[in-house]
Amino acid sequence: MTGTTTGAGLAEIVNGQPPVQATVGQPAIDVTEMAKVWDQQPGAGQGIALQADPGSPIATFGAPGMAAPVQLVIDYLPAVAPGTIGPVTARGxxxxxxxxWSAPADEGSSAGISQYDVQVINGSGGVVRTLNTKETHATVxxxxxxTVYRAQIRAVNSTAAGAWTTSATFTPSSVPGGSQQYIEAVRQYQQARNELAQGDSTTVEHALASKTRATLIRASLHAEGADLIDLAVQSSQQGFNRTxxxxxxxxxxxxxxxxxxxxxxxxxxxxxxxTTIEAGTANEETSDDSSxxxxxxxFDAATGRTGLLRSQAAGADRPEGRAGEVNALPTGTSVPSLxxxxxxxxxxxxxxxxxxAGARQSETVTAAVNRSAIATWAVNNAHSEPYDFDNDCANFASKALYRxxxxKMAVPPGALGALTKRQDPRWWYQSWPRRYLxxxxxxAAHNFYLHFVKTRGRASWVSSWANVQVGDLLLIDWHGNNxxxxxSVVSKKSSKSWxxxxxxxxxPTYQWRSLVDGMTAGKKKYPKMKVYAIRVNW
Known part of the structure; x- marks a missing residue:
């Protein structure tokens, strides 16, 4: 809203959101949760619209029958220290x-967690290492x-530090045969994979020829080699290069x-x-992205079996905890046809x-959403915005849309937090006191789709590569099962090539990853993978 917003303009802003109703003279409407939403986006002109029921008789304040004047009451909840973090796992x-560790359920402030303080303590109780991080993991x-150690960690917000949570004891120890051979093997494994995917080596053994730790990575690289070599051949034929x-x-x-x-x-x-698209043509374009x-x-370190077993996201062997719950479909939800x-x-x-055919026709564009600002926020915050969840893609995309x-958030009436509210088809984020509610x-990606496309109609489909615009959203169906x-957020669009x-x-974290690169790599692992584009209009 602005200082000159008219009644008609206000009606457009409301966008058909269902009102919270109350009888004049009865207890006030609880707007606590809406106030929290305003705090998430200061200066956005958010507020409350009070509207009388057109069918109600005219009421005169102070007249008989009026028990009390209409009140708007907002209780201010001051920021406090964050709650304790989840259990600390320490691996020597x-x-x-x-x-x-996991983030505290209560962040203590709508500003969120600013950092985590980490201390390592020896057997005498002395602090031997200190560091701080925005992530929920750290390497010391x-x-x-x-030597036996313990670690203690606490969350910190802009107001105060929370209580320490202490790990069980752990003891660092040496690695049989030494650590350096494994560090070198990891580096050479990634180099060899890149050589095969880029076409610099046409066979696995050629890629391994210059690697001093070939024995440790040979079996794993042979298992992946055919797909990497095929990717290089196909890319060359398509005028696409990845280096x-x-x-x-x-x-x-x-x-x-x-x-x-x-x-x-x-x-x-x-x-x-x-990455280079349409190499050797007038439309050739090169772009860099860092991740x-x-x-x-x-690695299997047993005698006679030594070698790389797998590469996985750090922490992939931990229980998913809250992330698994949040990213699951709500109970009783059936998967609809698209x-x-x-x-x-x-x-x-x-x-x-x-x-x-017809791909260069323009798609509908509305002015209600600042799409360039969506992309700008995503690019500027991809590496700096902390992960709220282990599976953080939809949360990050939602922040880009909102911040x-x-x-606008679509907040259900009444107090938030109940499971039924979380399953509500509206779209809202509660950072305080409990962001996991x-x-x-x-x-969650599929629920994100259900809100914006299926139930609320806030987004439209974009049907071709040529019509995708900066600020659009990419929805990925890994298994072709709807x-x-x-x-993901579209962060850049070529002016030369569709x-x-x-x-x-x-x-994982990217700022400007090529969709061609993502699609071709994804198809190798998920042959039925599909990518849809949507445009949020309000």
């Missing part, structure tokens, strides 16, 4: 430890093998589990990838884009 490694180095121009590993920790005879390398893998992926590389106008972006069997594009539609498992669609996201 070679000269360090990998720590993980510089510890002494064979890794920088690859580093930070916060590396190697640990050994004597019970399973397995060695795990934890590392933050930082990579800059350069940071927290990975765990697991409407007739839901057409996936056309690709061939390998995931390369196909231009359809960047000014898309936000609506499923805010934080269930959406991922959401194939030049790029996206930002969480899980």
């Amino acid at each position: 490694g070679d000269g360090g430890a990998y720590l993980s 180095t510089g510890l002494t093998n064979g 890794s121009v920088a690859l580093t590993q930070d916060d590396v920790l190697v640990s050994f589990n004597a019970g399973t005879n397995q060695v795990t390398v934890h590392a933050n893998v930082k990579e800059t990838v350069r 940071v992926l927290a990975r765990a590389f697991v 409407p007739d106008d839901a057409v996936p972006l056309p690709v061939d069997q390998n995931g390369y884009p196909v231009e359809t 960047g594009g000014g898309v 936000s609506s499923y539609s805010w934080s 269930v959406f498992g991922h959401v 194939k030049g669609v790029y996206y930002a996201q969480h899980q």
Whole structure:
């Protein structure tokens, strides 16, 4: 709203949201949850519209029968320290430890958690290492093998620090044969994969020829090699090139589990990838994107079987906890058929884009949503915005819509928090006191679709690559079963080629990843994968 908003203008802003009704003279309407929403978006001109029932008789304040004047009461809840974090898991490694925990259910403030303080304590109670992080995991180095330690962690907001949560004791220990061989194996494994996918090596053995740790990665690379080589051949034929121009590993920790005879390398893998579309033509375009992926590389260390078993997201072996609940379909929800106008972006069997007849026709655009601001927020915050959930893609896309594009929340009447409210088809985020009680539609991909497209009609389908615009959303159906498992934000669109669609996201984190790169890589793992584009209009 503005200072000059008229009644008619106000009606447009309300957008048909169902009103909360109360009888004049009765107890006031509880607007606590709406007030929290306003605080999430200061200066956005949000407020309350009071409207009399046109069929009601005229009431005179102070006249007989009027028990009390109409009141608007908002109780102010001051910010406090955050609650305690979830249990701390500590895994001793070679000269360090990998720590993980869950965020507090009560953040204490609508501003959220600013950081986590981490301390490592020795057997005498002395603090030997301190650090802070915005993530819910940390790698601590510089510890002494064979020494017993504990870790304590607390959440901090802009008001105060919460109580410490302490881990069980852990003891760093050396790795049989030394850690360096595994660190080098991880780096060489990623280099060899890139050489095959880029076409620099045409066979697995050629890629391994220069690798000093080939024995540790040979079996795993042969298992992936055929797909990587085929990807390079297909890309070349399509005029698409993908080149890794920088690859580093930070916060590396190697640990050994004597019970399973397995060695795990934890590392933050930082990579800059350069993609080129329509290479060799007038429409050729090159774009760079940097990513940071927290990975765990697991090796079999048993004699005679030594080698890389798998590469997975760091923490993938932990219970999902709240993330599993939030990203699940609500109880009793059946998977609906998609409407007739839901057409996936056309690709061939390998995931390369196909231009359809009439694809360059313009799609409907409305001014109610600032789409360029959606993309700008996503790009600027992809690497800095903390993950609220292990599966954070829909939560990140919702924040981009709300904080960047000014898309209004749809808050159900009454107090929030009950499970029935979370399953409500509206769309809302509650950061305080309990952010995990936000609506499923805010934080789960398929529920996000159900709100914006299926039940509320706030978004329209975009049917072709040419018509995709910055600020649109990409919904990914991994298995071709009409269930959406991922959401991304279109962050850049080429001015030269209709194939030049790029996206930002969480899980994993990207700012400008090429959709061609994402589709072709995805199709190798999920042959039935489909990508749909939608445009949020209000």
